[in-house]
Amino acid sequence: MNEHSIRRVVIVGGGTAGWMAAAAFARFLNNGYTEITLVESEEIGTVGVGEATIPPLINFNQMLGLDENAFLAATSGTFKLGIEFVDWGALGERYFHPFGNYGHDLQGVHFHQLWLREKARRPIADISAWSMSAMAAANGKFGRATGDARSPVRELFYAFHFDASLYARYLRDYAERAGIVRIEGKIAEVNQRPADGYVAAVTLEDGRRIEGDLFIDCSGFRGLLIEETLHTGYESYAQWLPCDRAVAVPCALPNPGEPDAFTRSTAHKAGWRWRIPLQHRMGNGLVYCSKYLGDDEAEAQLLASLEGEQLAEPRRLQFTAGRRRDCWNRNVVALGLSSGFIEPLESTSIHLVQAGIQRLIALFPDKRFDPVERDEFNRQMHDLYEDIRDFIILHYKATRRDDSPFWNRVRTMDIPESLQRKIDLFAGKGRLFREGYDLFSNPSWVAVCLGQGITPQGWEPAADALDEQKVASALEQMRRGYLDTAQRLPTHGEFLRRTAPSPLAAQAAPSSSAPASAPAPTSSDDVPFFAFTAESPFDVGGGGSPL
Secondary structure, rough: OOOOOOOOOEEEOHHHHHHHHHHHHHOOOOOOEEEEEEOOOOOOOOOOOOOOOOOHHHHHHHOOOOOHHHHHHHHHEEOOEEEEEEEEOOOOOEEEEEEOOOOOOOOOOOOHHHHHHHHOOOOOOOHHHHHHHHHHHOEEEEOOOOOOOOOOHHOOEEEEEEEEEHHHHHHHHHHOOOOOOOEEEOOEEEEEEOOOEEEEEEEEOOEEEEEEEEEEEEEEEHHHHHHHHHHOEEOOOOOOOOEEEEEEEEOOOOOOOOOOOOHHHHHHHEEEEEEOOOOEEEEEEEEEEOOOOOOHHHHHHHHHHOOOOOOOOOOOOOOOOEEEOOOOOOEEEOOOOOOOEOOHOOOHHHHHHHHHHHHHHHHHOOOOOOHHHHHHHHHHHHHHHHHHHHHHHHHHHHHOOOOOHHHHHHHHOOOOOHHHHHHHHHHHHHHOOOOOOOOOHHHHHHHHHHHHHOOOOOHHHHHHHOHHHHHHHHHHHHHHHHHHHHHHHOOOHHHHHHHHHOOHHHHHOOOOOOOOOOOOOOOOOHHHHHHHOOOOOOOOHHHHOOO
C-alpha cells in the first residue's frame, strides 16, 4: 500500500453484475486496506429472468473457490452442452452448436477440413456426430470426467443454466461473508469533483453520502454513472442487430426430472425465441424487432408457445444493441447492462461481466488513474464486444429465409467488413483464423457456418496429403467412440439428482415425476458411473496415429 492506493471501491447496483464484481473483489482485493461497498435498492428490480451461460463461467466460479455441485443446487441450475438452433438457416431446419471441439485433428490438419473432404467423397453424418457434447445432448445424457480420465467424456465441455436472481443471492452470501458491505437505498444524487468531473460520492434519498475512489456502475440499461453522469456516449449496433424488444415468462417443465442439457433458440418471423430449462422451471422469452412485430402480438406468441403451465406474468424489456463508447471513463467502470448489450443469442451477457471484472483486476488502477491502463481496458472490451457482435450478426446474415420482411432485411443487409472477411474465407476452403481471441474458437464458427448453409467450395490442400481410407477409418472410429460413450452416460436428470439436487425442483415436481434422489456425493469421484476414467475406445493422435 502507498498513498496512491485505492482505499474505497463503491459498486452501484446489485443483480448478477454487481454481486459478481463484489465476489471477485472480495477474493482478489482482500489486501487489508481496500474497502468494498455495494449500494442497491430492493425496490428496483433486476432484469435477470433465468440465464444461460458459456464454459468460461466455470473458470470464474473456480477462481472464487465455489463448489460446483453446491452452486448448482443453490441456483436450481442445470448443465448446458450447447445450443440447438431451429428455423435459422431455413424453415424446418435445425442444427446444434456444441461446446468443445469436433473430433481430433490429424497430423496438423483441422478435423473439419477432413470432414469436408470426406463429405465430398460419400454420404456422411452431420459434423455434430463427432462432438462429445452434441452426442450427449442428443441422447439426453451428461457426465463429468475425473482429472486422469481417458474416456471421450473428457471432451464433454459444458456450461450452466441457472436462475439469475438465485445466482446473485449466492454470490451476495459469498461476498458478505468475505466482508463486503451492502447498503440498502436509492441514489438521489451523484456528486462530482469540480476540478476534473471524477465521481466523488453518491448521495442516497435519506441523505447518506457514500464516498469512493473507484466506482463500478452496475445500474443496468440507464447507466447512472457512466452515461447519466459522465455522458460517455453509446455506439449502436442496431443497423446489424435490429431486435430491440424482449418479453420473458417462466413455465412449468414439460418433463419434470429430466430437463434438457441445452438451450434452444427458435427463429420466428421477426426475431427468435429462447427456451432455458432449469431444475424447477423453464425460462422462456421472445426477442423481436418492434418495427415488424407489436408488443402485444409478441407476448401472445410467447404465451401460445409455452410447453407447461405459466408461472408468472410476462416481463417486457426494451434495449438497443450496442456498447458504451468507453466502458471505463474517469474513475467509473461500467459492468453488465450499463456497459452495453448484445442480445443473448449465444449466452454472452454474463461472460461480458466476467471479462470486464477480469480485465479490471488485471489493470487495477491507483488514485492517479493512469490513462494507459484505462485505454488498454477500453481497447480490450471494445475488441471483445465487436467480436461477439460479428458472431451474432453471422446468425442473421447466414440465412436463406425470405418468408417475412424481417428476414429479408437481415439476409440482404451490409455487414461489417471484419465479418464479411471471415465468411468469405470460410466459404472458399473452410478456413478460420481465431488466434488471439478467447471466445468462440474455430469449432463455434464451424457449427454456425455449416449449420446455416455456408458450405465451403473446397478444403485446405493439406487434407489431400492424408490417405483417404485411413482417414475414413479414423473418422468412423471416432464417431462410434463418441456415440458409445454418450449412450453409457447417465441421463442429465439422474446426474443432477445424484450430485446437485435443487430443493426447488423437489417442490415443483409432481410426486411421481422422478425417482427419489440418492444422497448427493461430495464430489463426482464418489460415483464412478458418473465420473468416467475408462480408457479411450479410440486413439487417433500422437505417435500412435496410423496416418
